[in-house]
Amino acid sequence: MPKILVIDDQPAVCVALTTLFELHGHEVRVAATPDEAMAAVLGDELGAVVQDMNFRQSATSGEEGMELLRRIKAVDPELPVVAMTAFTSIAGAVELIKAGASDYVPKPWDDQKLVATVGNLARLRALEQENARLLAQRGRARHRLAERHDLAGLVYASDAMHEVVSLAVKVAPADVPVLITGPNGTGKELLATIVQANSRRRDGPFVKVNAGALPDELVEAELFGAEPGAFTGATRLRAGRFEEADGGTLFLDEIGTLSLNGQKKLLRVLQTGEYQRLGSSVTRKADVRVLSATNRDLPRAIAEGSFREDLYFRLNVIELTIPALRDRPEDIAPIASHLLDRLAARAAGGERVTLGPRARHALAEHDWPGNVRELENRLTRAALVRKGETIEPHDLGLDAAARAPPAPIATGAAHAASSAPSAERLEIERALVEARGVVAKAAASLGLSRQGLYRRMDRLGIQIERKLK
Numbered sequence: 001m002p003k004i005l006v007i008d009d010q011p012a013v014c015v016a017l018t019t020l021f022e023l024h025g026h027e028v029r030v031a032a033t034p035d036e037a038m039a040a041v042l043g044d045e046l047g048a049v050v051q052d053m054n055f056r057q058s059a060t061s062g063e064e065g066m067e068l069l070r071r072i073k074a075v076d077p078e079l080p081v082v083a084m085t086a087f088t089s090i091a092g093a094v095e096l097i098k099a100g101a102s103d104y105v106p107k108p109w110d111d112q113k114l115v116a117t118v119g120n121l122a123r124l125r126a127l128e129q130e131n132a133r134l135l136a137q138r139g140r141a142r143h144r145l146a147e148r149h150d151l152a153g154l155v156y157a158s159d160a161m162h163e164v165v166s167l168a169v170k171v172a173p174a175d176v177p178v179l180i181t182g183p184n185g186t187g188k189e190l191l192a193t194i195v196q197a198n199s200r201r202r203d204g205p206f207v208k209v210n211a212g213a214l215p216d217e218l219v220e221a222e223l224f225g226a227e228p229g230a231f232t233g234a235t236r237l238r239a240g241r242f243e244e245a246d247g248g249t250l251f252l253d254e255i256g257t258l259s260l261n262g263q264k265k266l267l268r269v270l271q272t273g274e275y276q277r278l279g280s281s282v283t284r285k286a287d288v289r290v291l292s293a294t295n296r297d298l299p300r301a302i303a304e305g306s307f308r309e310d311l312y313f314r315l316n317v318i319e320l321t322i323p324a325l326r327d328r329p330e331d332i333a334p335i336a337s338h339l340l341d342r343l344a345a346r347a348a349g350g351e352r353v354t355l356g357p358r359a360r361h362a363l364a365e366h367d368w369p370g371n372v373r374e375l376e377n378r379l380t381r382a383a384l385v386r387k388g389e390t391i392e393p394h395d396l397g398l399d400a401a402a403r404a405p406p407a408p409i410a411t412g413a414a415h416a417a418s419s420a421p422s423a424e425r426l427e428i429e430r431a432l433v434e435a436r437g438v439v440a441k442a443a444a445s446l447g448l449s450r451q452g453l454y455r456r457m458d459r460l461g462i463q464i465e466r467k468l469k
């Protein structure tokens, strides 16, 4: 129980208050003069103070008490002080509160009220202190982690993310496969970068493959390479991704959508540590650490027969799961701020745009189906379309997102009756804006063919306005 300091020059009052607080489980310290009181405030762990306002028989103005209150508040502004006063005037009470008193009780006091008031204040202080201690502890832990490891620009404030990142840097030096799971755009590739950057292979190659985009007939050539003439059109020797990643790390993104044939080939190299180029009988050793990522529920895919269980166990020696952004709302504001810094660094004039209070509120309220990538897209869009100095909710497309669609920069009619822009729409719009409306360039940055991008634009009703050209 928190300790209470009782300050009164009358021994009878001190005895009465000591008995009262001790009866309710508090430890009590007593001071008869302002100097004794200050010695206790400076040297003891106190939960609350109950102080008289006059310390000499002749004094009645309360001046000495007011002076002591100010001295206490000057050294410990958070320490709750309850003044015991004969003041009944409103003016006196207001002055006390202004000077920092948490409350005041008249003399003679009501035992129950006094114990309740002081006890509540002391408990609140203990909670606040504990909170501050935990926050400081977490802040220190995050700081230490960032100091000792390369976090590749990943920003977070949540405990959930701290756990994931701590595990990532812990498993990084062990040469084991790591499977990174989590919804779209949560930072799986960024986390893979952290694992690689903190591994013993950090100076080796880091090769990334979108396993989901590998056409079945090219899986083998892509992963293991091909000799000239190995298949129609293979005119030159082609090194595979395992060969390129030799001595380093191979990151297989979208592993959940790798074809069954691709899974079989991958499993073999993971089991034996050996592979052959297509069209060659020479066996090569794979000195590669495999990291993989997926947003698919692999156990479910296994149950449905679309993912091999044996491959799952090979890839999933360690699993790192990144929570959806909506489940770690503390991360939204710091990531948004980081992304705005990044946008400013890339912008021609280097101007840093800020979020207006309504926009900040809208970000906190949004559900983030597209996670950090969606946040990135919305901020990029907002920085481009904003009219004022700060970003407003409608710039983000979050102006009552559920009620009406925002006016997109590249827009069409097809979606007009629909709800807020999807993450896909935002991503395409962003790519188009960055490519200044050049579809081929936007398609390349999205990893799509030009036709593929046109098809998506058609489906989403995105047309390019002249101003983008």
Ligand SMILES: Nc1ncnc2c1ncn2[C@@H]1O[C@H](COP(=O)(O)OP(=O)(O)OP(=O)(O)O)[C@@H](O)[C@H]1O
Pocket: 153, 154, 155, 156, 182, 183, 184, 185, 186, 187, 188, 189, 190, 191, 253, 293, 295, 335, 338, 372, 373, 376
């Ligand atoms: N915590 C974070 N701090 C800073 N940037 C982040 C963070 N998380 C994600 N990002 C950024 O968001 C974008 C999307 O992240 P990333 O590509 O790593 O997600 P992903 O989960 O691999 O996406 P997908 O599921 O679509 O493959 C990237 O630009 C990345 O740098």
